[in-house]
Amino acid sequence: MSKYETYETYETYDRGVRADVYTDGHTEVYEDTYRPAYEAHEPVFPRQAGTAEPASETPARHGRRRRADRPDSGSAMRRLVPQALVVAFLAGGTTAFVAKDKAIELNVDGKPRTLHTFADDVTELLAQQGVDVGAHDVVAPGRDAPLASGDEVAVRYGRPVRLTIDGQRREVWTTARTVDGALEQLGVRAEGAYVSTSRSQPIGRAGLALDVRTERTVTIMADGRARTIRTNAATVGEAVQEAGVGLHGEDTTSVPPDSFPRDGQTITVLRVTGTREVREEAIPFKVERTDDPTLFKGTEVVERAGHPGLRRVTYALRTVNGVKEKPRRVDDELVREPRSQLVKVGTKPMPTSVQGADQLNWHGLATCESGGRPGAVDPSGTYGGLYQFDTHTWHSLGGSGRPQDASAEEQTFRAKRLYVRRGSSPWPHCGTRLHG
Structure with a gap:
């Protein structure tokens, strides 16, 4: 439609006045000379009962009456001016109404829809649409951005993720709607990683718990040989097993087997052989002294001799990778209690x-x-x-x-x-x- 095409046409209540409103906003008012065919003849009304037209009235007289009843041109123009003003006011209001209306595409958490609004900015639009946003939600453009017809407004809700990555726990927020999207958004290296749930699983508004173990390089030293592997194992024991190294009997590793294997870590397998040895050990007795005024000073008399006790102690003897370790005490049993020695100490000068x-x-x-x-x-x-x-x-x-x-x-x-x-x-x- 060009600016000179008619946007809307108004016609006054008096026939013969017409107004055209154009798309550029101007209005033209003029007298409409068109007369429908049904107005070419005088309308005929049914006569009321008891009335009769005078016989002396001739057709010529009828003609004069019709000319006398038709308004003259001056009277028509006087009525035309106020009616034109009304039409112009209506046309101007219509133009303003059209300018305030905006067509906006609103996408709320991946669900798009097109709507018309009179809102001036994004905040007003979201309030009108009943869209509540929190501190972790993302709105684009910004909430104070003005709106124009054809704009797109996107709202992405934040979702809490209780993330445990390589043994480190933390809570993060993401606007991604799937696990895979969250990993990408959080910058987690997913290639070769273990993920505790399907990567295509959707993330609800309540969030979820996610355990991720990235792939790491670990070196296993066992039996004089080094084995370097790439693994996402959860424990050192699992990594050793993945390297094809078996643990038997009392064999263990240089770090706790249930600890988390770190990238670049070297783990040594300890081959352990051991026996147990039982030894009997004496328990020293105590000496209890009491003063005796019948004895001279400096004199001590043993009233009852003391006897040592006896303890049976079990020691673990280990050899680690061919090297003997210091015996480790693992158990003890009391065989006999020690008996205290009683001594009298003289106090007499x-x-x-x-x-x-x-x-x-x-x-x-x-x-x-x-x-x-x-x-x-x-x-x-x-x-x-x-x-x-x-x-x-x-x-x-x-x-x-x-x-x-x-x-x-x-x-x-x-x-x-x-x-x-x-x-x-x-x-x-x-x-x-x-x-x-």
Whole structure:
């Protein structure tokens, strides 16, 4: 249609006035001289009952009456002007109405439709159409973009994907409607990868959980030989199996078999042979000491001897790739509880003076008998201490326990008392040193 073709035609209620509205917006108003055939004769109305036309009226008179009833040209133009204004107003409103209407193609999540709207921008259009969009949804063009007839508006809903890729878990959003589209959109290398679900599976608005294991290069060292493979295995154990390496008995790998194999990782297979060994081990006893006021200070008497306990321990002995490892304790069993040793500790002050013996050379005698060592014991085990007392003599002098367990001061005190009783005879070989 050219701009000079008629867009719409209006006709006033008075016959004879016509208005044409053109596509360029201008309007032409003119008098319509066309008369239908049915208006060429005076209409004939039925006469009312009781009325009669005067006989004196002639056809010529009828003709004059019709000419008198027809409006003159001035009257017709006066009616034409306001009617033309009405037509022009209507034509202008129609043009504005047509300009505001827009034909838009709206595609909501892959479902296109064409519609007419008076919306000025994308936000207003979506509100009119009841399309709710969230923070993860994509609208193109932008939500504030103005609209023009012929525009296309696309809405892509976001979908949550709980993605576990190569053992790393995270939650991401995608506007793709299928698993394959999501992998491409997220930049996941899908070639050779394991995908936990069909790649053509649609993704609903609620999203889905997706496990992806990309293909990786892993080197398996076993039995002196390296095997490099491409794998999407979930565990080191699966990768070793894919490499054609078997694990037997206690064999294991240098990293946990259930761990995730990383790209470029080298995994060593450990050939393990092992035995078990049971050993009996002594458990040391405790020593419990109590004060005894009847004993001189420095004197300790064993009231009850202690006994060690016994434990049966099992050790694992392993050889890994021909190398022996340190024994590993795997089990133990208590065979006998240890028994504590009870010791009395003297708290009584020790006298140092014995009348008639204090001025003798006790240091010389001790050096001769024991080399000056309070804990000395002869090879037979019969004599002990600085002055080599036997147990019977020691007890007769008031000593407790063994002489070699008493302090040096107590041993000297007991030796002085023995000298007062028997002189130097108890020390037949070294007694002479007392006076030297």
